[in-house]
Amino acid sequence: MRVVPIGDKVVVKRMTREEKTSGGIVLPGAAQEKSQEGRVLSVGDGRLLADGTRAAVQVSEGDRVVLSPWAGTEIKVADEELLIVSEEDILAVLD
Template identity: 40%
Template sequence: MKFRPLHDRVLIKVLDSEEKTAGGIIIPDTAKEKPQEGEVVAVGPGSKNDNGKVAPMDVKVGDIVLFGKWSGTDVKIDGKEYSIMKESDIMGISKSKK
């Protein structure tokens, strides 16, 4: 991928939500909520602090992260759908790539 986020932004491949409930009921597309979990595809270099130094990012490519329901902006790159958001919109890392 040739896309590189700027500053403290993160490009996320949103993971699809479950199509069935625990009881086996199939959820139609119109009733599904926006997924809140995704895989980090690209990260920016970090934000600059008051002294002008770049603060490194806490997330890295391959991390599975949780984010707010209305966080980020949906974008299409090379025909694929992604979400781009600031690192501060990410609530936590659920699975880290080792």
């Protein structure tokens, strides 16, 4: 089953500690319980602009991204935990 995000939403799979190489992201302090790093699974067709067109999302499927702490809504699809965030909650891409 595919989860196709709407508008500026992005579906992300959080990376577990094991999946992260030594270069992985760690958020010091309180935000550490959940990894703030994830892999983009799918992106919406972008934020609605004043003239009705859409601004393409700046990350793409497969990107490894850094998320704002506590961002997004967690969902479980066929026993897989996913996170749906807004584009503005994505801080950077790790490449």
